[in-house]
Amino acid sequence: MTKTVVVTGASSGIGLATALELASAGFDVIGTARTEEKARSLRDKAERIGAGVRTVLLDVTDATSTVCAFTHVAELTDGGPWAVVNNAGMAQPGAVEDVDDEQVRRQLETNLVAPARIARLVLPRMRQRRSGRIINISSVSGRVPLPFLGWYCASKQGLAAMSDALRMEVAPFGIRVSLIEPGSYGTQIWERGLELLPERQQSAYQDQYDSAHEMLRGVKDMPSPRPVAKTVLRALRARRPQPRYLVGNDARGHVLFEALAPTAATDWAKSVATGLRTPPPHVARMLERLRGR
Ligand SMILES: NC(=O)c1ccc[n+]([C@@H]2O[C@H](COP(=O)([O-])OP(=O)(O)OC[C@H]3O[C@@H](n4cnc5c(N)ncnc54)[C@H](OP(=O)(O)O)[C@@H]3O)[C@@H](O)[C@H]2O)c1
Structure with missing residues (x-):
């Protein structure tokens, strides 16, 4: 039987690449998007490559929307998906002291609370079947904290810790949990991050924000996110998936430097x-x- 995989945040970037990669490989993909317009665009893109993708509307920061979306997914499938790829995410930039409580909550809600909430909704059916996969898209930032991305790194370090605990808890029921840790890829996350930079004029870090603006203009040269999508496919196909997959030479280099060099x-x-x-x-x-x- 064809296995159903839900990919959250499938309207752009890594989520879109993953939905198309999995659909091309023969999985029954349900991609989530926040609006019907984005959902239609995803279905059109899948159709253009000769693959079918079904869509469900979902804002992962909204608990009611999440319950409705996964109730709909359960109706579309045999009570629930075989796998979920928790990809939907955002990056809140800014010095720790410049990011206010509301922005911190949105960052943690999107990248950390939402994947746990989704796990709660899909695990009972996976446990009944004694089979299922949860793949959480983290980041190299979950291992290597950076200034001016402190809250994003905190959300991904939290996601890594939660995924590690979950992996051990659900393993006896035949459910596998993997974390994907990509380096830098050319998606909309960078431009969207620029829009979220705190008010520069009022910050003690104005100079650094100006350089960040300049640096982020060069993101067009970043590689396409396809290697991340292929890694998700590899993890889903593996009989015994790895707990963690680092993706990209930059990610491997950063992790090695962080592990070997002194903190100073x-x-x-x-x-x-x-x-x-x-x-x-x-x-x-x-x-x-x-x-x-
Ligand atoms: N790009 C990189 O270099 C990189 C590196 C490491 C990790 N990652 C991770 O990869 C994941 C995908 O990011 P991306 O780089 O592909 O960025 P992206 O192009 O901005 O895509 C983000 C996706 O998440 C969705 N999303 C954001 N907030 C959402 C919410 N509240 N509810 C539902 N969907 C929401 C977006 O939907 P809308 O279109 O509606 O906004 C979009 O589909 C994130 O978890 C990110 O942290 C990215």
């Missing part, structure tokens, strides 16, 4: 990279050469 060294490198510290002139010249200026 990683703090220095991250502070230079984000404009909090100025490197000595010879290091600055070397960095300029590396950036190809």
Whole structure:
């Protein structure tokens, strides 16, 4: 029987690439989107590559919307999906002190509370079947915290911890939980993040926000998110999926540096990279050469 996989946030970026990759590989994909217009666009894109994707409307920060969406999914399937890919997410940038309570709550609600709420809704049926998969899209930021992305990193570190606990809890029922940890890919998350930057004029970190604006203009050169989608496919096809999949050489490099270098060294490198510290002139010249200026 064809296995049903729900992909949340399938209207763009990694979620869209994943929905199309899984549908092309023969999975029965239900992609979620926040509006009917985005849902229709997803169905059209799937049709253009000769694959079918069904859609359900879902705002993951809204508990009622989530219950309605997964009740609908249960009606469309045999009581619930075989797998869920918790992909819907956003990145709230800004210095820790510049992000207000409401923005913090939205960040944690979207990236951490929502995947747990969805797990609660799908686990009972998976347990009955003694089979099921939950794949949570985290980030290398879940392992390597960065200045000016503190709340995003906190949400992904929380997601990693929650996924680790869940993986052990549900394993005896035949349910597998994996975390995907991508590096940087060219999606809308960066432009959307720019729009969420705190008011620059009122911040003690105005200079760093100005550099962030400049840096994020270069994101068009980032690679397509297809490798992340292929990794999700690999995890779903594996008989024994790995607990974690790091995706991209940048992600592997950052994790290795974080694990091997002393904290003073990683703090220095991250502070230079984000404009909090100025490197000595010879290091600055070397960095300029590396950036190809
Ligand atoms: N791009 C990267 O380099 C990167 C790296 C590591 C991890 N990630 C993770 O990958 C996931 C996808 O991000 P992306 O890079 O593909 O960004 P994206 O292009 O901005 O896509 C985000 C998706 O999540 C959906 N979404 C956001 N808030 C939602 C909500 N409250 N309810 C339902 N859907 C919501 C968006 O829907 P709308 O279109 O309606 O806004 C969109 O479909 C995120 O969890 C992100 O943290 C991305």
